[in-house]
Amino acid sequence: MVIRPPRLIGHVDMDAFFAAVEARDRPELKGKPLVIGGRPGEPRAVVSTASYEARRFGIRSAMPLATARRLCPQAIFLPVDMPRYAAVSEELFRLLASFTPAIEPVSIDEAFLDLTPLVRSYDEAEALGRRIKDTIRQRLALTASLGLAPNKFLAKIASDLHKPDGLTVVRPEEVENLLLGLPLERLWGVGVKSRERLAKAGITSVAQLRRLSRAELRALLGVWGEEVFDLIRGIDERPVAAPLPARSVGRELTFAHDIAGEARVRAELKHLARMVASRLGEEAQAGRTVVLKARYADFTTCTRSRTLPQPVWEAEDLYRVASLLLPELPRPQGPFRLLGLSLAGLVPFRQLPLPLA
Ligand SMILES: [Mg+2]
Numbered sequence: 001m002v003i004r005p006p007r008l009i010g011h012v013d014m015d016a017f018f019a020a021v022e023a024r025d026r027p028e029l030k031g032k033p034l035v036i037g038g039r040p041g042e043p044r045a046v047v048s049t050a051s052y053e054a055r056r057f058g059i060r061s062a063m064p065l066a067t068a069r070r071l072c073p074q075a076i077f078l079p080v081d082m083p084r085y086a087a088v089s090e091e092l093f094r095l096l097a098s099f100t101p102a103i104e105p106v107s108i109d110e111a112f113l114d115l116t117p118l119v120r121s122y123d124e125a126e127a128l129g130r131r132i133k134d135t136i137r138q139r140l141a142l143t144a145s146l147g148l149a150p151n152k153f154l155a156k157i158a159s160d161l162h163k164p165d166g167l168t169v170v171r172p173e174e175v176e177n178l179l180l181g182l183p184l185e186r187l188w189g190v191g192v193k194s195r196e197r198l199a200k201a202g203i204t205s206v207a208q209l210r211r212l213s214r215a216e217l218r219a220l221l222g223v224w225g226e227e228v229f230d231l232i233r234g235i236d237e238r239p240v241a242a243p244l245p246a247r248s249v250g251r252e253l254t255f256a257h258d259i260a261g262e263a264r265v266r267a268e269l270k271h272l273a274r275m276v277a278s279r280l281g282e283e284a285q286a287g288r289t290v291v292l293k294a295r296y297a298d299f300t301t302c303t304r305s306r307t308l309p310q311p312v313w314e315a316e317d318l319y320r321v322a323s324l325l326l327p328e329l330p331r332p333q334g335p336f337r338l339l340g341l342s343l344a345g346l347v348p349f350r351q352l353p354l355p356l357a
Contacts, residue, residue, distance in 0.1 A: 250276060280313045
């Protein structure tokens with residue numbers, strides 16, 4: 001058996017990214033509660049990012065903007081300016097690439113780095129972490145939180161422990177204590193629903209979770225449970241890898257009971273459009289071909305697509321095109337067993353002609 005020395009994996013996560021970019025570029029906004037979300041004239045939009053000052057009022061991502069306005073009427077509300085954030089993101093990734101070619105983007109403002117070859121031991125990890133954070137601060141005038149740990153799972157947890165502007169090093173000999181003392185909500189990949197299911201089984205801590213067998217975890221959390229069995233023991237061999245470029249981004253909904261009727265179908269299309277748009281935002285991609293997919297109760301499946309003159313990425317535009325495609329289906333009223341919406345012909349934001357509408 002080959003015993004490998006521990007790896008040093010970094011997880012970089014920019015602090016309140018969209019809000020921080022706005023405050024950096026407009027100094028009059030600095031230190032103010034700042035809420036980024038939606039676009040002008042879109043009353044039902046949600047919060048994309050709240051500055052830390054706004055979070056003090058209880059404002060959180062994914063909260064309706066109307067709720068945020070009620071919580072903090074004096075906050076400054078700005079629409080999402082994705083092309084600008086994507087340009088900053090690109091600078092960030094270029095900076096990170098000056099440290100290591102082994103970068104795995106997680107979203108527009110988050111990435112894993114394999115830093116193993118850059119240090120001789122964990123004693124050098126903190127100094128390296130400082131250098132990475134200082135470089136980001138000096139070159140971008142933004143702060144990042146950085147977690148350094150022996151694997152991706154732990155690095156992701158670590159970057160979140162001392163936000164904002166945090167630097168958290170988890171040495172191999174500290175892994176066991178960190179995991180055992182960790183609240184369940186800090187476990188990356190164990191979401192609210194899983195936690196509720198675990199709580200029903202009387203499990204509220206990582207220490208309790210450790211007492212379950214692989215099979216028991218699988219029964220509670222599904223296939224992912226088997227991975228959780230290893231992760232909560234500090235075992236995560238996943239490499240830092242550049243993802244293959246997405247050729248399309250889409251979502252599908254399979255309904256427990258077939259759905260029918262224009263109002264219901266349109267509501268589901270809206271939901272799909274929002275999910276696809278949020279994914280596109282994370283990947284900083286737009287696309288020209290909208291594909292609507294429908295499956296009927298007898299499993300016949302149809303798709304209808306439209307290629308647009310301009311790339312789109314926002315939920316409203318995706319929904320608008322899906323609504324145009326709907327009447328082209330053989331039975332537009334359903335009943336549907338599945339609906340899917342995807343966007344192909346993807347282009348990164350940075351390649352879009354500016355200014356954008
Ligand atoms: Mg972030």
